[in-house]
Amino acid sequence: MVVCGEDGLAHRLAAELRGVYGERVTLVVPPNERTARPPVVGRARAASAALFDRVVNAAVGSVGRGGGGAPTPGVGGAADPRRDGDLVWEATEPTEAVLAEAGVERATALALVYDDDETNIRAALIARRLNPGLRLVLRLYNRRLGQHIEELLDQVATLADRDGAGADASTTVLSDADTAAPALAATAVAGTSKVVQTEGLLLRAVERPPAVSGPAVPAGLCTLALLSAPGTDPASDGPAGNGSDGNGEQEPRLLPDDEEVRRAGGRAAIVLEQVSSAGGPESAAPARGVGGVPLASLFSRRLRWSLAGSVGCVIALAVALWLVTGTHPLRAFYLTLLDLFAIDDPAIGQSLGRQILQLLSGLVGLLLLPVLLAAVLEALGTFRTASALRRPPRGLGGHVVLLGLGKIGTRVLTRLRELGVPVVCVESDPEARGLAVARRLRVPVVLGDVTQEGVLESAKIHRAHALLAVTSSDTTNLEAALYARTVRPDLRVVLRLYDDDFATAVYRTLRAAYPLALTRSRSVTHLAAPAFAGAMLGRQVMGAIAVERRVLLFAAVDVAGHPQLEGRTVREAFRAGSWRVLALEGRTDTAPGHVLTRGDRVVVAATRRGLAELR
DSSP, X not given: OEEEOSSHHHHHHHHHHHHTTOOXXXXXXXXXXXXXXXXXXXXXXXXXXXXHHHHHHHXXXXXXXXSOOOOOTTSSOSSOTTSSOOEEEEOSSOOHHHHHHTTGGXXXXXXXXXXXXXXXXXXXXXXXXHOTTOEEEEEOSOHHHHHHHHHHHHHHHHHHOTTOOOOOOOEEEEOXXXXXXXXXXXXXXXXXXXEEEETTEEEEXXXXXXXXXXXXXXXXXXXXXXXXXXXXXTTOOOOTTOSBOSSSOBOOEESOOHHHHHTOTTOOEEEEEEEEEOSSTTOSOOOTTOSSOOHHHHSOHHHHHHHHHHHHHHHHHHHHHHHHHOOOHHHHHHHHHHHHTTOSOOOTTSOHHHHHHHHHHHHHHHHHHHHHHHHHHHHHHHHHTTTSOBOOOTTOOSXXXXXXXXXXXXXXXXXXXXXXXXXXXXXXXXXXXXXXXXXXTTOBEEESOTTSTTHHHHTTGGGOSEEEEOOSOHHHHHHHHHHHHHHOTTOEEEEEOSOHHHHHHHHHHHHHHOTTSOEEEEOHHHHXXXXXXXXXXXXXXXXXXXXXXXXXXXXXEESTTOXXXXXXXXXXXXXXXXXXXXXXTTOSOOOTTOBOOTTOEEEEEEOHHHHHHTO
16 A cells, blocks of 8 residues: 655554554655654554654665655565565655556555645546556545545546456545544533534434443443543553553443443443434534624624613603503504604694603604614624624633634534534634634634733633644644643643644643643544545545544445355444444444345444454
C-alpha cells in the first residue's frame, strides 16, 4: 500500500497499516521530512516502531526530490529494494513519475492525504490512469466536490474493468475534520450523543453513568464499551482489548459481552441508543437561528417594553371613551387613534369626559413619536449589521467556548450547533474560513488573540460550560487552557494536541493540578487514521467514536466471503472485544436470530484489530 502526504496523518496512517493490519507500506513525503523529527503517532507498538525504524533507514538511500527516485543498492536488497514494502520516497509533489516509482501500478491501495484538495485530486486522476484496479482513498475538505470526484473515479474504474474481473477499485473520499469533529464536540459536552451518520443510516451512541449501566441498561440497547473504572487514568494505553494494563487498573473495554456488562459494577458505559433511518447526510437536527432575523433581535428589550406600554395606553383610552360616551367600541377606537395622531377633530361642545380623554390621547401621541422613531432606527441598524459578526450577549452562560475556526473548528462548530449547544467562538484571523459559517449560524465571535488578556473574558469564559481549544498551535491551546483554569478551576477543558506523548503528559499534569475538573486531550490524526486505514482495506468505514483514548470504528461489510458472518445469526456473529453486528443496511430492525446470508450487507462496530480480522 502507498501513502502520500505531508503531515502527521500520513505517518499515523502508515503506522496503522503496518502495525495493526500487517500491510507493506511505501510512504511518499516531501524532502524535508527526512531531516525533521517525525511526529509521534502512537504509543509503543513494536510493529509501528519497527516501521519507522525501517522507513527512516530506507530514506537515507532514497532520492527523488521533485520527481521520481530509486533506492540505492543495499536498502532492502539490490535485486528488489521494495522487498519489504516499508520505504520512504521523497518528492515535492505526487507527479506521475513519483507515483510510478513508488509502485502505484502494482499497489493494492493508495491514500492521498495532502492538506491541499487540488493536489489530492490531481494525483488521484493520475493514479487511476496508471492502475485502473487501484483502491483509492482521498482526503478532501470540500464534501460536495468529493462526491463528484468519487463518482467520476468509480466510473472510470468500471469502464476499465471490461473483462469483468471484479477488482475492488473503489474510491473513498474522507475528511479528517469530519471524522474527528463528532468526537471533539461530544467530549466537550457532557450528556450529548456520539453520532455516526452515513447514507440512510444513523447510529447514535451515548454515555450512561454507572447506575444505569450493567443489568439496568434498557432492553434493546447493546453496550459498545465499558469506560475506565473511577480513579483510573484513561490516558494510559495498555494492550488493546484487555481489561487491565498490567498494574491492576481497569482500562476501557470495547464491545464487551453480556457477562462482562453484568459484572461491570461501578463503570460507566457507552451504549447504542438508536439505529434508525435518516433522511440523508443532511437530515441531522437543523441548527437554530440559521434562517432569517428573529423579531426579538430587531428591537432591544427596553424598546419592546416601551412599545407594549404605548399599545396598552391606546387600548385603555379607547375603552374609557366607549364607557364615557357610549360610542360603539370600533368608533371609540377610531376616534382615539385620530386624537392620538393629532388629526383635527376637536371635541368642542362635547362632554367634559370626552374632552379630557382627547387631551390624554394627544399627550400619549406625543410620547409615542420618539418611541416609533427609535424603533425604526434600531430596526434599520439591525438589518444593516445582520451580516456582521455577533458579540456574546449579556448574561450568556452554560455555553462552549470554541477556540479556532480553521478546518477542524468549523466542523466542530457545525456539529455543536446541530446538537443545539450554545457556542461562543474565538478567532485571531479575520479571514478565517469558519467566520462565514459562524455568521450564517449567527454564532457570537470574539476576534482577537486568545493569548492576550481580556479575550477569553470577552467570550464569557467565567460562565462557560467547557473550553474546546482546536487551533493549529499546541502552545496556544495549552496556554488558553491554563489561563482558563485560573479563571474557572472546575472548567471542562478539551485540547487538540498534535503529539500524543505531549497530550498524555498535559492531561496527567492538569488532572493532578485540578482533580475536580475534567480534562481531555484529542489528536485529530489519532481519531482519523483508523477510518482512512479501514477504507484502504476496502471497507466502507462510516465513522469512528473516541472511547477515552481508544477508537471504535463503524463500517459496512458485505457478508459474502466472511465465514465469521455468513450463515450465522446476528447473535452468533458477535465476537466480544472485536466486532458486533449492529444492523442490516436498508432495514431499521435487526433481530438477534436473523441469519446472515451471502447477499446481506451489515453495519458493524469493530475495534481496529477486529476490523483487520474480518479480512
